[in-house]
Structure formats: C-alpha cells, structure tokens
Amino acid sequence: MSREAFTSAASRARTLGSRLAIVAAVALASPGVTFAQFTHAEPGTLMAPSGGAPRVGAGRVDRNVYAPGMLFPMEGLAWANSQIYGYGGYMGPGGGQCDSRNYRYPWYDNYCEERSWEMPLCPGGRGHQGQDIRPETCRDKAHWAVAATDGMITSIGTYSVYLTADDGTRYDYLHMDPATLAVSRGQRVRRGQRLGLVSDAFGSSSTSIHLHFNIRKFVAGVGTVYAPTYMSLIESYREHIGAATPDWRAEYVNQTFPLASRPFELAPGEEVEGYLEMRNTGAQTWRPGEVFLGTSNPRDATSAIASAGWVSGNRAATVDRVVAPGEVGRFVFTVRAPDAPGDYPQFFNLLRETVAWFSESGGPRDDILQVRVTVVAPACPAGLGEAWTCEAAERRRCVGGTLEREVCAMGCGDGVCLEAPRDDDGDGHNSSVDCDDARADVYPGAVETCGDAVDQDCDGADLPCDGVDGGVALSDAGVRDRDAGETLPDDVRTVKGGCAAGGGGAELSALTGLLVLARRRRARPVSRRRRTR
Amino acid sequence: MRLGLSILFAFASACGGTDPGPTASGSTSQPLANEPAYAALDAESRDAVDRSPVPVLLLPERYATEAQVMVGPRWLAVAYSKDGLTLNLHATDAAVNALSEEELQRVEPAPHRVRGVPARTTVNDGIRAVTWEHEGVAYSLEVECADVLDDERCAAPTFALSLADELVALPETFERGARRVGGAR
Numbered sequence: 001m002s003r004e005a006f007t008s009a010a011s012r013a014r015t016l017g018s019r020l021a022i023v024a025a026v027a028l029a030s031p032g033v034t035f036a037q038f039t040h041a042e043p044g045t046l047m048a049p050s051g052g053a054p055r056v057g058a059g060r061v062d063r064n065v066y067a068p069g070m071l072f073p074m075e076g077l078a079w080a081n082s083q084i085y086g087y088g089g090y091m092g093p094g095g096g097q098c099d100s101r102n103y104r105y106p107w108y109d110n111y112c113e114e115r116s117w118e119m120p121l122c123p124g125g126r127g128h129q130g131q132d133i134r135p136e137t138c139r140d141k142a143h144w145a146v147a148a149t150d151g152m153i154t155s156i157g158t159y160s161v162y163l164t165a166d167d168g169t170r171y172d173y174l175h176m177d178p179a180t181l182a183v184s185r186g187q188r189v190r191r192g193q194r195l196g197l198v199s200d201a202f203g204s205s206s207t208s209i210h211l212h213f214n215i216r217k218f219v220a221g222v223g224t225v226y227a228p229t230y231m232s233l234i235e236s237y238r239e240h241i242g243a244a245t246p247d248w249r250a251e252y253v254n255q256t257f258p259l260a261s262r263p264f265e266l267a268p269g270e271e272v273e274g275y276l277e278m279r280n281t282g283a284q285t286w287r288p289g290e291v292f293l294g295t296s297n298p299r300d301a302t303s304a305i306a307s308a309g310w311v312s313g314n315r316a317a318t319v320d321r322v323v324a325p326g327e328v329g330r331f332v333f334t335v336r337a338p339d340a341p342g343d344y345p346q347f348f349n350l351l352r353e354t355v356a357w358f359s360e361s362g363g364p365r366d367d368i369l370q371v372r373v374t375v376v377a378p379a380c381p382a383g384l385g386e387a388w389t390c391e392a393a394e395r396r397r398c399v400g401g402t403l404e405r406e407v408c409a410m411g412c413g414d415g416v417c418l419e420a421p422r423d424d425d426g427d428g429h430n431s432s433v434d435c436d437d438a439r440a441d442v443y444p445g446a447v448e449t450c451g452d453a454v455d456q457d458c459d460g461a462d463l464p465c466d467g468v469d470g471g472v473a474l475s476d477a478g479v480r481d482r483d484a485g486e487t488l489p490d491d492v493r494t495v496k497g498g499c500a501a502g503g504g505g506a507e508l509s510a511l512t513g514l515l516v517l518a519r520r521r522r523a524r525p526v527s528r529r530r531r532t533r
Numbered sequence: 534m535r536l537g538l539s540i541l542f543a544f545a546s547a548c549g550g551t552d553p554g555p556t557a558s559g560s561t562s563q564p565l566a567n568e569p570a571y572a573a574l575d576a577e578s579r580d581a582v583d584r585s586p587v588p589v590l591l592l593p594e595r596y597a598t599e600a601q602v603m604v605g606p607r608w609l610a611v612a613y614s615k616d617g618l619t620l621n622l623h624a625t626d627a628a629v630n631a632l633s634e635e636e637l638q639r640v641e642p643a644p645h646r647v648r649g650v651p652a653r654t655t656v657n658d659g660i661r662a663v664t665w666e667h668e669g670v671a672y673s674l675e676v677e678c679a680d681v682l683d684d685e686r687c688a689a690p691t692f693a694l695s696l697a698d699e700l701v702a703l704p705e706t707f708e709r710g711a712r713r714v715g716g717a718r
Contacts, residue, residue, distance in 0.1 A: 064631050118655040120640045121632075129657045154603050154610035157619030158679040160660065168608040168625030174658050185612055186577075186603055203617075203659065203681040212658050218671035220628040221637040224664045226657060227629075 038243055040080070040107035042365065043230045047085040047108045051093030059112035060121055065235050066227040067169060067215050070148040071191050072240035073233075074198065074211055076136035080107040080233060083132045083208045084114075097208040098138035109230040120222055129226035130172065130214035131233055140209050141177045141197040147189045148236070156185050158203045161195055162216075172214035172226075175201050245325075249282035249362025250350050252369065253328050257335070260345065260370040266337035267378045269405065271307055273334040275320075276369065278350060279327070282362050286323040290352060293317050293331040296366035297347035299357065304344045305373050307336035316348060337375045345372040378403040388415035392435040392458075411437060434458065570701040573597035582703065585609045587624045587670045589706035593699045596620065617679030618686065622700065626670045645690075647697040654690040661686075661693040674700070 044061030045054050072078070079102060084091045087099030095101070112119065112127035119127050135143035147163055148171045155162040158178060163171045176196030183195050200206045217227040237243075256274035258264040266272060276293065280286055295303045295314040302313035310316050316333040323329035338344060348369045350358040359366045380398035388395045390412035396405050397415075408417035411431020413424070421430035422437065429443035435458035436442040446456040450463035457463075565571055570591040571582065581602040582589050587609050592600045600613045600620075611622040632640070643651035645663070652665040659681040664673045676693045678684035686692040 066629065066631065117657060118653065120653065125641055129655070152603055152605060152610075154623070155612040155614070155619065155621040155675075157614055157621075157660075157677040158617065159658075160619065160677055162610075162612075162621060162623075164603075164605060164608055164610055164623070166606050168605070168627035170623060174660075185614075186601055203677075203679040205681045207658075214657065216623070216673070217631075218625050218628045219632060220630045221632055222640055223643070223653060223666050224623065224625070224671040224673040226655075227631070 037105065038107075038237065038241060039105040040234055041109060043109050043228065044112075045109055046113050047082040047110070049085055049091045051085075054108065058123075059109050059127070060123065060228055062111075062121075062228040063231055064228065065231045066217055066229070067148065067171070067232040068235070070171070070232055070236050071146065072236040073145055073148045073171065073173065073213055074133060074135060075144045075146060075194075077241070078136065078237065079103050079105070079134040080110075080131055080230070081134065082108060082110045082113055083210055088208065102134055103136075103138065107230075107234070111228050111230055119226070121219075121225060121228065130174075130212050131229040133211045133213055133233070134209065135198045135211065138209060141180060141199045143198045144194045145173050145176055145196055145198055145211050147171075147191055147193045147195055150191050151189060153183045153185055153187045153189060153195075156181065156183075159201045163189065163195070168218065170214075170216035172212075172216060174212035174214070175199060175207060175210060177201055245281075245283045246362030247282050247284045248350070248352050248356050248358045249280075250278040250358055250364060251281050252364065253277040253279050257371045260372040263374065264372060265374045265376045266335075268337055268339045268341065268375055269407075270337045271334050273332065275330045275332040276348070277328050277330050280323045280325050280329060282358075283325060284352070285325065286319045286329050286352075288318045288321065291319045291323075291329070292351055292353055293319075293333070293348050293369075294351045294357075295346060296349035296357070296359070296369075299349075299366065303346050304338050305335040305346050305371065307334040309334045335371060335373055337373055339375075341375045341377045343372065343374050345370060390415060393432070413437070565703055565705050568701060568703060569594040570597045571703060574600065574602060578602035581609075582706065585706055585709075587626050587706075588667065588709070589703040590622060590624070590672065590700040591703065592620060592622065593696075593701060617684070619675075619677035619679075620696070621675045621677075623673045623675070624670055628669075628671065645694060647694055648700070652694070652697065654693065656687075656690075659687055661690055663690065663693045663697045665697070672697075 041054055042056065042061070043063055044059040045056045046058045048055050081102065083089050086092050086097070086102045087095035088097035088102065110128050110132050111130065112122035115126060115128045117126055117129060119125065119129055137143070149163070149165045149169075151163045151165040151171070153161060154164040154170070159175055161173045161176060161181065161183065163173070165171070173195060175198065177199035178201055181196040183189055183193070189195070198209060198211045200209045213229060213233070215227045215229045215232060216224060218224050219227060254277040257272070257276070292311065293316045295301050295316070300314045303310075303316070306313045306316070310333060311318060317331040319329040320332055321329060347367055348371065349364065349366045352358075357366070358364065380401060380403045384396060384398040384403070386397055386399055388397045388406075390408075393411055394405050394407045395412045395415055395417060396403060398404070406417060409432065410418040410421045411434070412418065413422065413431065418431055421432040423430045423434070424437045425434070425440040425442075427434065427440040427443045431437040434443050435455060442454065442456050442458065444458045446458070448455075448457045448459075448463040451465040453462050455462050570593055571579065573594055574582070574591070574597055578601055581604045582591075585604045586607055589602075589609060590611070591597065591602070592611055592613055596613045599615045600611055603610045603612070607627040608623065608625040610624075611620075613620040643653045643665070645652040645654055647663060647665050648667070650665050650667060652663055654661070654663045656662070659678065661676040662673055664671065666672070674693060674697050676686055676696070678687035681687065
C-alpha cells in the first residue's frame with residue numbers, strides 16, 4: 001500500500017459537527033494531528049466477500065495510467081472500493097452503505113470484480129469494468145463530479161454522462177443525479193467543470209451512493225474497451241489531495257543480475273558481483289550507512305545467497321553514494337551460490353535503517369525486487385575419480401556423477417588441504433597463492449607464455465596467442481587488463497601479467513538486451529578456479 | 534466517385550466480403566443528401582458529419598431526428614436519448630498500445646460478428662455495448678435503458694448487435710477514411 005499525507009481537517013470537521021472548532025484549533029496548532037494517510041491496495045487487489053482478506057492479484061494487475069494527467073473526477077475526498085463487498089453490499093460483511101468503514105482508506109481496485117460481464121482484459125474474461133468511488137460522505141446529491149479533462153459531453157442517458165476528450169478517450173460518469181446535471185449534450189466543458197451530483201441514480205432502479213467511473217479507450221488489438229481506471233485515479237487523487245511526496249520512495253532503474261524470470265544458474269559456491277540501481281523518488285536524501293538494500297518478504301531473514309561481502313546476512317549493501325531526490329543510487333553486492341543445488345529466490349527492498357522500510361513509505365513493495373539464483377551441480381570432468389585430487393588451490397573429486405570441490409586456503413597437496421602454506425617448488429610463492437606449487441615457473445606475476453596450456457601467471461587461464469589472456473578489459477573497475485588487446489610479435493608470444501594487474505578481467509554475458517551479468521574475477525585465484533561454466 | 538466506390542466495395546467483397554461499412558447498409562448508391570438517416574439530421578449534425586475524421590456510421594432513420602452527431606479531432610459520436618432509451622455510437626482511430634504481444638495472444642477472439650467483422654459485446658452497470666473495428670477505426674455502440682431490469686433491449690445483447698448491423702454507413706465518409714488510411718500507409 002502506498003501512503004500519502006493529506007489534510008482532512010475540513011472533512012473531519014463536517015463529520016464531527018459541533019466539534020468543528022476543536023478540530024480546527026488542533027489543526028492550526030499541530031497540523032500533523034489531523035493529517036491522515038491516503039493508502040491504496042495494489043492494482044488487481046480485490047475486496048473479498050463478507051469482509052475477508054483482500055485478494056491480492058485476483059483482479060487485473062495493471063499499472064498503466066491510461067489517462068495520464070487527468071483530473072480526479074470528484075470534488076472532496078473519495079473512497080474507491082467495492083459496492084457489493086463493502087458494508088451494506090449484498091456480499092459484504094453486513095451493515096449499511098453509510099457505515100463509516102466504507103469511508104476510509106485504503107482504496108481497493110474493483111476492475112474485474114466478480115460479474116458476468118464479458119471483459120477480455122479480466123483474468124477470467126469477465127468482470128466489473130471501471131471503478132466505483134464513494135464520495136466524501138454518504139450524503140446523496142451532495143458531492144460534485146467534475147470533468148476529468150477538457151472535452152465535449154457526448155451523451156446523457158438516464159444515469160450516464162459521457163465526456164469525450166480530443167484524443168478520443170471517453171470518460172463515463174454513472175449514477176449522477178439526472179435532475180441536477182449541470183451540463184447538456186454537445187456542450188464543451190473545461191477540466192474541473194462541475195457535471196453533476198453523485199447519487200444513487202440507476203434508471204428506474206437505484207444503487208448505492210457512488211460514482212461509477214469508466215475510461216473508455218481504443219486499446220490496440222482488442223478494440224474499444226473499458227480500460228483499467230485504478231492507476232489513473234490514484235495518480236489524479238494524489239494530485240487532487242495535494243499529497244506530500246513520501247519521504248522514502250524508490251523506483252527501479254536497472255540491475256546487472258538477471259531478472260528473476262530469467263535463468264541465473266551458478267555452480268555451488270560460485271560468486272557473482274552485480275548491482276541494482278534505484279531512483280530516489282522520495283523527499284529524503286539517501287546516504288551511505290543509512291539507506292540499505294535489505295532482505296524482504298519476509299523482512300530481515302538471513303539470505304541463503306549472502307556472500308562474505310554483505311553488510312550482514314540480511315543487508316546486501318548500502319547505497320554507494322549520497323543520492324538526492326531524483327538521482328539514481330547503486331547497490332553493489334555479491335551473491336554466493338549455496339553449496340546445495342536448488343532454487344534460491346531472494347526478495348530485497350530498500351530501507352532507511354531504524355526509520356522505515358520503503359514499502360511502508362512510498363514503495364516499492366517488498367515482493368518486487370528479486371534475485372533468484374539456481375544452483376546447479378557441475379558435471380564431473382573426464383578422468384576425475386572418487387579420490388580427492390588437487391587442482392590449484394582446491395581439491396576435487398567426483399562422487400555419483402557430481403563434482404565436489406573444496407577450497408584449500410593454505411594450498412592443496414596430494415589431495416589434502418594443507419594446514420600451513422608450503423613452497424615446494426621454491427619459486428618464492430607459497431601454496432596459498434601459487435596455482436601450481438610443483439612448477440617453479442608458475443606463480444603469480446610470472447611471465448606468461450601463450451598457447452602452451454599452462455597458466456604461468458596464475459590469472460586463471462593460459463594466454464591465447466591472439467594476445468588476450470582470459471577476460472576482456474574491465475573498464476568499470478578502472479583498471480585495464482594489461483593482457484587484453486595487446487598485439488604480440490609472432491616470435492615473442494609472451495606478455496607480462498599477474499594477479500594484481502591482470503586479474504581484473506570481466507566476462508560480460510548479455511543475457512538479454514537489458515540484462516548484463518558482470519562476473520568479476522576475484523583478487524584471489526581461488527575464486528576464479530571455482531567457476532566451472 | 535460512386536463508380537469508384539462501387540469498384541472498391543466490389544473488390545472488398547471479392548476478397549472475403551469483410552468490409553463492414555457501406556455494403557452492410559446497402560446504401561452505396563445513395564448520394565449523401567438522399568440518405569434518409571443523414572437528411573433527417575439537424576444542420577449542426579450534418580456539419581459534424583462533413584467534418585468527421587473517421588468514417589461515419591449513423592443511427593437508422595427512425596432515430597435520426599432525435600440524434601445528434603458530434604466530432605472531435607480524433608473521434609465521432611452519435612447520441613440519441615428518448616423514451617427511456619439512450620444510444621451512443623463512438624468511433625475513434627486513436628489507439629493506445631497498452632498490451633504486450635504475449636497478452637494479446639491470450640486475449641480470446643471476438644465471439645460475435647457485426648457488419649461482417651468480429652465483434653465483442655459486454656454490459657457495464659446495465660449498459661449494453663458492442664464493439665468492432667474497421668480500417669483502423671474502433672467503433673462502439675452502447676445501449677442504455679431507463680428500465681434497467683426489465684427492458685428487453687438491455688437485458689440481452691441481441692438488440693445492440695442487431696442495431697449495429699443496421700447502422701447506416703455514409704459512403705463518402707468511408708471514401709475519405711480510405712483515402713486517409715491509404716495515405717498513411
């Protein structure tokens with residue numbers, strides 16, 4: 001739910017009658033006391049029969065604003081919700097239509113609410129169209145509906161008024177009192193002009209006191225339909241009530257991790273660094289150490305894909321810089337694939353530590369930002385048996401067709417992780433850094449010979465004779481891979497490289513036009529070695 | 534011009550007969566002024582017809598004297614309201630691309646036909662609607678009854694579908710539309 005503050009002093013004063021003076025005095029002395037919060041359920045969330053829990057996603061989840069810039073079609077406050085599932089509705093929890101609980105936030109979408117009406121945009125092909133909106137109070141013929149835009153009144157029926165804008169969009173107002181209509185057919189009206197009073201008019205019948213509001217549009221591929229109205233109403237209502245920008249709000253901009261709907265398969269223990277970029281659409285400035293990317297849905301759970309670089313098990317990163325409203329901040333973090341194969345979805349959200357989760361202020365919701373890692377067991381290389389075998393700074397074996405690996409922090413010898421580093425080849429680099437402690441010509445920083453299938457400089461790969469050793473230039477790290485792109489004479493196919501200088505290669509894998517997965521070579525050769533794909 | 538139209542419509546018929554306009558009304562040989570549904574309109578409405586940015590369909594003659602035609606830069610509206618019956622025809626060529634290809638593929642095909650083309654019907658708070666498209670223009674005909682519960686014309690889609698087939702196409706405006714669409718391609 002989103003929240004905005006708005007002034008409701010006048011509204012409450014009317015409701016409280018004789019307490020008007022008291023309320024007004026409080027409002028003047030302390031405006032915050034009489035502010036309420038505009039909240040709304042997400043689009044597609046419908047009210048349930050008999051006051052049951054709202055049904056998330058039961059309607060049409062559509063965030064399109066089909067009528068951007070329109071004016072909210074009613075004066076005063078308004079309450080968008082269901083007429084049949086609300087209090088007094090025939091499938092509601094009882095009471096009458098004037099029950100105060102119908103006149104409070106949150107708003108609920110009722111596009112696609114259960115009806116037999118054909119509607120190709122509804123999940124079941126049928127449902128309510130448009131949005132039912134109760135006026136500020138339950139008084140009949142007391143609240144004005146107004147023109148959402150400049151346009152022409154193109155039809156007036158017994159309980160309908162149609163307003164057509166220049167662009168062909170039609171705005172339908174149902175259930176205004178026909179006796180007090182302030183417009184006539186063919187009349188040009190201005191945005192905000194009063195049209196009629198909200199009532200319970202329904203031809204020869206009657207309904208609850210509400211405005212049924214449609215946006216009728218030509219949607220390509222479907223034809224003229226009653227377009228989803230909810231988001232246009234929310235946008236316009238925020239404007240209408242002068243809602244303050246929430247303090248903490250963010251909008252998704254970009255990420256280097258694959259979207260959750262795309263495959264993101266890693267080997268056990270594999271680590272991948274990436275980032276998430278969000279735009280600050282709130283009123284407050286984000287600062288490193290204050291605004292974090294935390295685990296959500298559920299909140300604060302220790303993540304299975306947390307790496308050692310995280311702030312904590314439930315805080316992936318803090319924002320990378322001071323981000324003023326309107327600017328974009330980046331949250332850089334590394335995910336580590338758990339050891340056991342499986343699917344590891346992880347939701348994130350932003351939070352201002354000790355103050356608020358963004359979902360409680362202005363959004364996004366807790367179940368929007370997701371990194372989903374799928375851990376797949378690597379296949380065994382040919383010739384590897386069940387006995388542990390050293391491979392650089394780790395040991396490996398193959399059990400039941402699955403490759404098992406174990407990192408040896410002090411080096412590996414004879415299939416056993418060493419408890420203390422050694423320098424068996426006497427090249428001055430001990431087994432914790434030497435990727436082959438049996439060869440004196442192999443060590444970090446050694447001269448690389450291209451095309452000999454030996455990784456002399458321990459950067460994770462032999463130097464191909466096209467002059468590129470391993471990865472490509474890593475421009476975003478600010479350090480260019482010294483091996484990359486250099487042209488070598490045919491007779492001198494060696495190049496100086498090393499862990500520190502040449503270890504910054506990145507492999508950019510464009511999974512889609514939008515998604516780029518950046519895999520950084522780690523400072524320690526061991527991480528590079530652990531990758532199998 | 535009429536000869537040209539006849540050739541155009543004959544061609545359309547030969548290619549499947551899906552043209553929903555003048556052929557459906559059977560009035561292709563009628564000069565505009567001789568079309569009763571047009572002649573019965575007041576001067577303001579006739580002027581609106583002349584200015585319409587989209588091909589014009591009119592309510593049948595029996596509704597014409599009470600009908601009002603209105604136009605905007607991208608739309609046409611024909612309205613009628615009398616004796617508890619409100620009719621509204623809305624046409625526009627301003628489409629919004631709001632649905633993904635994926636969703637469009639899931640949308641059920643239009644189950645009805647009017648004027649030789651697929652059509653959809655629905656009802657919304659008692660108001661019956663039938664919608665269809667022709668040459669990039671979306672048409673929508675709505676029927677509203679004061680007697681919401683018992684008026685047969687709103688109790689089922691039959692009346693709206695039948696009335697949509699009865700709408701009177703004005704050939705000259707369709708020719709204008711064809712020129713406009715042709716020029717845009």
